Amino acid sequence: MKKSLPNVVYIFADQWRRDAVGFMGKEPVLTPRIDQFAEQALCFEQSITCTPICSPHRASLMTGKYSLSTGVYTNCKLGLTIGLEQSEVTISDVLKQADYATAYIGKWHLDCPEQNFEPLPRSGARDWDAYTPPGAKRHQFDYWYSYGTYDEHLTPHYWQDSEEMIQINEWSVKHETDMALQYLESVHESNEPFALFLSWNPPHSPFDLVPDSYKKLYEGRSIEPLPNVRIRDPFLVHTGEEVPGGASVWKQMIADYYAAITGIDGQFGRVLDKLEQLHLTDNTIVVLTADHGELMGAHGFVAKHSWHEESIGVPFMLRYPQQIVPARTRCVLNTVDIMPTLLELIGLDVPSSVQGQSMIPHILDEQQQGKPEDEWAEVAYISAFPGQMAAIERFQQHGLNHLHYGWRGVRSRSYTYVVDRGYSTDSPVQRLLYDLRADPSQCSPLHLDNAKQHPVSEKLEQYLIAYLKMTNDEFDPQA
Structure with a gap:
């Protein structure tokens, strides 16, 4: 070539x-x-x-x-x-x-x-x-x-x-x-x-x-x-x-x-x-x-x-x-x-x-085709993992795998849905849904007990689970 x-x-x-x-x-x-x-x-x-x-x-x-x-x-x-x-x-x-x-x-x-x-x-x-x-x-x-x-x-x-x-x-x-x-x-x-x-x-x-x-x-x-x-x-x-x-x-x-x-x-x-x-x-x-x-x-x-x-x-x-x-x-x-x-x-x-x-x-x-915007055309996977040596050692001391912690989420054209399990063994689990059009500064997320509380988070959690399976990630969004 x-x-x-x-x-x-x-x-x-x-x-x-x-x-x-x-x-x-x-x-x-x-x-x-x-x-x-x-x-x-x-x-x-x-x-x-x-x-x-x-x-x-x-x-x-x-x-x-x-x-x-x-x-x-x-x-x-x-x-x-x-x-x-x-x-x-x-x-x-x-x-x-x-x-x-x-x-x-x-x-x-x-x-x-x-x-x-x-x-x-x-x-x-x-x-x-x-x-x-x-x-x-x-x-x-x-x-x-x-x-x-x-x-x-x-x-x-x-x-x-x-x-x-x-x-x-x-x-x-x-x-x-x-x-x-x-x-x-x-x-x-x-x-x-x-x-x-x-x-x-x-x-x-x-x-x-x-x-x-x-x-x-x-x-x-x-x-x-x-x-x-x-x-x-x-x-x-x-x-x-x-x-x-x-x-x-x-x-x-x-x-x-x-x-x-x-x-x-x-x-x-x-x-x-x-x-x-x-x-x-x-x-x-x-x-x-x-x-x-x-x-x-x-x-x-x-x-x-x-x-x-x-x-x-x-x-x-x-x-x-x-x-x-x-x-x-x-x-x-x-x-x-x-x-x-x-x-x-x-x-x-x-x-x-x-x-x-x-x-x-x-x-x-x-x-070229003038198709209207599709909220679900691209739903992107985002993630972060504990990487500080002190944090990794704390998880290991408790017999825990640090790669099961941090946060995972998905981002569509108008929404971000995140499940955060934190960077320490005693971090509370957070489930957050952001409407990026109504709240572009992300100051007022919905705090959810589970994804089924809102139809958008329920849909986005299915995308999240699929991405976790694709990457063999044992992070549990429903824990």
Whole structure:
């Protein structure tokens, strides 16, 4: 197969929530290039991540499988031997079999940390970080300029094809974009189609590690909390940790968060300009998205790992002039749906291992056949599991399997239904139903004793049970 196949440029940031972009009209963040791109793209207004935390999303993105099915149900971290298995069939494996040149630049976070196996790895990787050597663990990405996970955004480091750490004194988003532009220059005249995955870490915390030029754009600007924001000190992470809070902390945090997104906007514009300069725009699928969101004080929480829209909701914009009509869609796109959607758009077979579904039929129904919205056309499965070592050990001490806890839920176009069994052995079970049209801020859920108390939750619980069976999940929603 040669150049007639479309190129792919897949760009995703970390911890960037769906509404934190200008064209959505909900938050005062400056994103002129992304707003312009949105006019040329199909924008999913209800895109979500199936497990709102870094490594699980990335494993599901690469395989089209849910997190319990990949085994990557929490972050790849110290103390847990969790990582993407070499045996998994990934989107990069499929693209390479179709003669694509493949590249990965930026944060990977799919390998078990090296310090789980040796105290002082020769690569210099420490804590959760890892060097991924050439071979099967790279899943047929030819060009590799990456790292496991490291949050010093202004002094990042990378590895290529040796254990020698490449240390950089530049904002990671700018440097990784430079490398991506070099890659595009190197492959654009080849007979092979190419697929470039560019993974930016910001706007992931620490939020203050952003160039001053972007921070200055928000100095003196009045940023009002959204209706569901609860300023508290301390803030809570949904898994139970406490984080220092208060009004002044929140104001600085949100300003820095927006500054990072504005910086991303500028770097994304550079990628678009390069594609235009190289005459690649028409035959390149461009995706801009994120791995999960950021609560930023919503409901009193920060970070992610909850079922709220600020946590599970991510931007997702797809431009492909040859086949996709620019529009906005309310189709619920889940992480596991990305691989089959892109492969169908390219014209490649979807592996039988994939658990998601292509969105192309739903998109065509909306754009070509004018079918009315169907509340049950796409019902997405969402989940989270205890991943903190202390919590796992507490469950084990009581003879309990931690994977039977956390929360599970489903998200339709208008509703979210969640069963929460918590992160400790004595957590009360909650059953919550949100009507997202009547209550978009999710401030007034119905608290249910059982799903049969409401016809919508009764229907959604049947979807939930089906997903649990698909993933061999022994979580009991009716306990």
